[in-house]
Structure formats: structure tokens, C-alpha cells
Amino acid sequence: MICRARRRRYWTFCAVLLILILFAFSLHTPTNEKLRNIFCNDAVDPDPPAAEQSSFVLDTSGTYRIFPDVFSAHAPPPAPAVLTLLTHTSLNNLRYVPRLVERWTAGMAVAVFVPPGLLGEIREVLDGMRRCYPLVAEYVTFHVVSPGVGEKGGLGRRGKGELRGCNGSLPLRYWELVISGQWASQNYNLDHPYPNNLLRNVARRFTLSQFYLTIDVDMLPSGDLYTDFLAFLSPFNYTLATPPLDHQVFVLPAFELRRPDTTPAHKPQLLTQMHQLQARPFYFEMCWKCQQPTDYRRWETAPTEGKMAVAYDVEWRDPWEPFVIVHRSAPWFDERFKQYGFNRISHACELFVAGYKFSVLDTAFVMHLGFKTSDNFHQTKTEELNQNRRLFAIFKEELRMKYPDSTRKCE
Structure with missing residues (x-):
């Protein structure tokens, strides 16, 4: 019995040793290069196939x-x-x-x-x-x-x-x-x-x-927006799983700059350029109603310095297309919209129907480099706008089914 047990341990040891030898050999074969990369620290492939x-x-x-x-x-x-x-x-x-x-x-x-x-x-x-x-x-x-x-x-x-x-x-x-x-x-x-x-x-x-x-x-955010927004968030302790209170999105008023080489970093500089007619609200010439709900006059009188805060809330109305900071729980953009027209309006519309509140930040903003004018656009703009307008009508009907309990409409 003792000899039989010793023989069993011996053959078990041999089998394990053979498996280890075969495994080590396989790591150095071309077909198992990826496996070797996992187990060996010296395998670095800076330029994969x-x-x-x-x-x-x-x-x-x-x-x-x-x-x-x-x-x-x-x-x-x-x-x-x-x-x-x-x-x-x-x-x-x-x-x-x-x-x-x-x-x-x-x-x-x-x-x-x-x-x-x-x-x-x-x-x-x-x-x-x-x-x-x-x-x-x-x-x-x-x-x-x-x-x-x-x-x-x-x-x-x-x-x-x-x-x-x-x-x-x-x-x-x-x-x-x-x-x-x-x-x-x-x-x-x-x-x-x-x-x-x-x-x-x-x-x-x-x-x-x-x-x-x-x-x-081709836009720029205001200076220190990243660090200012982090400081703004710190008291709220938002997490990946916890959306902002009241389903809130944060609006950044948008502007156009006449000269792209003079980009203001902070609100006082931007207001100076506006008074000098070197800056104006975004889409001022092309689609003023698309940005008018931002209420630029009210924003101008909000604090220009100090810790970032919400200046006021705005209820969305068609065709407002603000630039916003959203929590990761917010709806996605509808990928059916291509080319020109309704691609951002549709997203803002869904945010509204889904119950989000639009809160305008007092010192933050974004800027487009150059004035938007009619000669900036491509020849098929009108055709694309009409096509996407028809899609937007379908999209709004779909929102009624997606949010059946919502009392809000994209109108």
C-alpha cells in the first residue's frame, strides 16, 4: 500500500511538471503572444498588428x-x-x-x-x-x-x-x-x-x-470653468448614481466673437467686448429665437466675480438650444439627426419633457470663434433643415410615448 501511494504521488508530480513545461513553452509561440503579454511583464508591443x-x-x-x-x-x-x-x-x-x-x-x-x-x-x-x-x-x-x-x-x-x-x-x-x-x-x-x-x-x-x-x-469655454464648476459642486456631493436635485442641467450662455484672436477668459472682459460690439449672443443673426430664452440682459446683471452660482432658472421653450452641463443620467442625443438643423434642439426638448430644470450659471459662458453669418453656411443648409424639421415632428410624437406621465410638451 505504501509503495502504491508513493507511485501515485510520483506520477502526479510528473504530470504537473509536464503541464508546467508545456505552458511555459506555449507562452513563447507566436500564436500565444497575447497570452504571454498577460503573464509576462517584459512583453510590450508598442505597435500592435x-x-x-x-x-x-x-x-x-x-x-x-x-x-x-x-x-x-x-x-x-x-x-x-x-x-x-x-x-x-x-x-x-x-x-x-x-x-x-x-x-x-x-x-x-x-x-x-x-x-x-x-x-x-x-x-x-x-x-x-x-x-x-x-x-x-x-x-x-x-x-x-x-x-x-x-x-x-x-x-x-x-x-x-x-x-x-x-x-x-x-x-x-x-x-x-x-x-x-x-x-x-x-x-x-x-x-x-x-x-x-x-x-x-x-x-x-x-x-x-x-x-x-x-x-x-470651434468654441471655447470661459477661463477656469473646470475648476470653478468643481468648487460649485463640492457642497452637493453628487455621485455617478445620484443625479442633481430636481433633475437640473446647468446652462452656459453662448456668445460669438468678431475676432477669434481676442478671447475673453472671464465675464468682465466679455461684457467689455459686448459693449464694444466685438462680441454678441450666439446665433444673433442666424437664429436669435434659438438663444433668446437664455435672457442675456438678466445674465449681464448677475454677479461677474466670486464663487460660481446659479443666477436664475429658465423654462425651456421651442426652439431654444442652450449649451449645458449635464449629469451622466441625462438622455442621449438622438443619432438620427445628421447635417444641419435640430440636432441640439431635439436634445434640449427631451431634457425638458423628461423633467429637467434649466439653471443658468452666473459667471460661466462659452464662445464661438467668429460671427455666425449666412455666408458661413453650405449650399444644402435649407434642404437639410427642412428634412430635419420633419424628423423633429416625429421625434416630438415619440417623446409623448417615451414619457407618458410628463405634462411637458416641446411647444
């Missing part, structure tokens, strides 16, 4: 490819972040990103819309931008969205050579592509519909944060 770099998920419609986290920020805030700035851009407007992060200096997520034929260039350009302007690498996470599920080709491999040079905060390769005409088209003047609401949602979907501020890439 092209197939992995081109991995994507589809949007809910199944027509857009989403490449998340093409580049992640080097210094992401603790998860979850308190407030994250979200924005979206075409290739041409990427030039605004460095200026935006310079003003914000905190966590940002940027969703970049790339036509399928130009996917091969985007990784090199984004990598160059991060190397030309270190603040971009520190704070910005990039996601890429591209139409055409059946399209061939994915994201290009990151360039391994030396950066050929920078022109300002952008790599030379970016300017070469713009000057050549390949990247010169504006957001709404592309061969494919610009899915602004999908891009906004993509930036949010892959960002864990308590609050989000979504603005366009």
Missing part, C-alpha cells in the same frame, strides 16, 4: 464604424472624472483642438469624423498633433467614426519614424493634407452626411464621468 488597430464596433444603425480610444490621454483623471468636455470634429477642423485643450486643461474626449478613403492618414496626424502639442497628449482622448461598413481598409499604422516637423501646434502632414484639398471640406460639405449627434454620443459613451459639457470644436 494592423488588424488590431482597425478593430471597430458599429453604431446602432449599423452604418457607421466606431474606432474607440485610437489615442488615450496620458494623464486621464481618476475614474470616474467629475467633469469632462466632449466635442466632435471633421478632419479640417482638427486645428481647433489644441486651442480648446489649452483653455480647458482637463480631460477631453474628441470624436473625429473621417471619410472611409482617408482613414489611413488619421492615426499619423493625431500622433503628430500629440507630439507637436504636449497638452493634447496629456488631456485628450481621440475616437474615430467612419461611414461604410462594407468599405475596405482601416486605421493606418502609427508612423515609426521621426516627426517631420510642426507648424504651430499641428504636424506638417496635417497642413499638407488640407492644402492638397483632401482634408479641406467643412463639416457639412462632405461626401457623407455629418453625424453630429452620433459623434457627440461616441465621445460620451467611452468616457466615465459624473458630468459632461458638450460643445462644438
Whole structure:
């Protein structure tokens, strides 16, 4: 019996040893490189295979490819972040990103819309931008969205050579592509519909944060907005699971600047520019009723300095489309709206029907770089506006079914 027990232990030991030897050998075979990366600290692959770099998920419609986290920020805030700035851009407007992060200096997520034929260039350009302007690498996470599920080709491999040079905060390769005409088209003047609401949602979907501020890439927030809003929140102890009291969203009055090179950081500077006619309310010429409910005169008389606070509340009415800071529990943008018209109004409308209160902050604001005028827009603007107006009518009827107990209507 004793010999039999010893033989059993011996063969058990041999079997275990054989398994360990085979496991160690498998870690060094090419087919198990990923497994070795998990168990061995010395396995670092800074440039994964092209197939992995081109991995994507589809949007809910199944027509857009989403490449998340093409580049992640080097210094992401603790998860979850308190407030994250979200924005979206075409290739041409990427030039605004460095200026935006310079003003914000905190966590940002940027969703970049790339036509399928130009996917091969985007990784090199984004990598160059991060190397030309270190603040971009520190704070910005990039996601890429591209139409055409059946399209061939994915994201290009990151360039391994030396950066050929920078022109300002952008790599030379970016300017070469713009000057050549390949990247010169504006957001709404592309061969494919610009899915602004999908891009906004993509930036949010892959960002864990308590609050989000979504603005366009050619806008700037007021100076110190990030730190001032954190100080404003501190007494309330908001969490991921606890939305603001009374379903509150925080409105940032929006303005346009005549000269993009003179960007006021604080409210007194902005008011001075307004009195000098160098700044005016957003969409003042194009759609005054879209911003009028903000009540700019009342905001001007609210405190200009001191700790951020709510100045007053405003009840939403059609077609107000304010720029707001929302809690992560807020509704998403409706991704059916593309191109020009009703993409932000529809979101504000749903916030209202869902019971949210619109509270205007007293010292915070956002600015568009340049006056909005009729000659700024593309030729198909009116056609797109009419199409989205019909969609908006359907959307409002859908809200009645989505919120059957709500007494509020988008009217």
C-alpha cells in the first residue's frame, strides 16, 4: 500500500511538471503572444498588428464604424472624472483642438469624423498633433467614426519614424493634407452626411464621468470653468448614481466673437467686448429665437466675480438650444439627426419633457470663434433643415410615448 501511494504521488508530480513545461513553452509561440503579454511583464508591443488597430464596433444603425480610444490621454483623471468636455470634429477642423485643450486643461474626449478613403492618414496626424502639442497628449482622448461598413481598409499604422516637423501646434502632414484639398471640406460639405449627434454620443459613451459639457470644436469655454464648476459642486456631493436635485442641467450662455484672436477668459472682459460690439449672443443673426430664452440682459446683471452660482432658472421653450452641463443620467442625443438643423434642439426638448430644470450659471459662458453669418453656411443648409424639421415632428410624437406621465410638451 505504501509503495502504491508513493507511485501515485510520483506520477502526479510528473504530470504537473509536464503541464508546467508545456505552458511555459506555449507562452513563447507566436500564436500565444497575447497570452504571454498577460503573464509576462517584459512583453510590450508598442505597435500592435494592423488588424488590431482597425478593430471597430458599429453604431446602432449599423452604418457607421466606431474606432474607440485610437489615442488615450496620458494623464486621464481618476475614474470616474467629475467633469469632462466632449466635442466632435471633421478632419479640417482638427486645428481647433489644441486651442480648446489649452483653455480647458482637463480631460477631453474628441470624436473625429473621417471619410472611409482617408482613414489611413488619421492615426499619423493625431500622433503628430500629440507630439507637436504636449497638452493634447496629456488631456485628450481621440475616437474615430467612419461611414461604410462594407468599405475596405482601416486605421493606418502609427508612423515609426521621426516627426517631420510642426507648424504651430499641428504636424506638417496635417497642413499638407488640407492644402492638397483632401482634408479641406467643412463639416457639412462632405461626401457623407455629418453625424453630429452620433459623434457627440461616441465621445460620451467611452468616457466615465459624473458630468459632461458638450460643445462644438470651434468654441471655447470661459477661463477656469473646470475648476470653478468643481468648487460649485463640492457642497452637493453628487455621485455617478445620484443625479442633481430636481433633475437640473446647468446652462452656459453662448456668445460669438468678431475676432477669434481676442478671447475673453472671464465675464468682465466679455461684457467689455459686448459693449464694444466685438462680441454678441450666439446665433444673433442666424437664429436669435434659438438663444433668446437664455435672457442675456438678466445674465449681464448677475454677479461677474466670486464663487460660481446659479443666477436664475429658465423654462425651456421651442426652439431654444442652450449649451449645458449635464449629469451622466441625462438622455442621449438622438443619432438620427445628421447635417444641419435640430440636432441640439431635439436634445434640449427631451431634457425638458423628461423633467429637467434649466439653471443658468452666473459667471460661466462659452464662445464661438467668429460671427455666425449666412455666408458661413453650405449650399444644402435649407434642404437639410427642412428634412430635419420633419424628423423633429416625429421625434416630438415619440417623446409623448417615451414619457407618458410628463405634462411637458416641446411647444
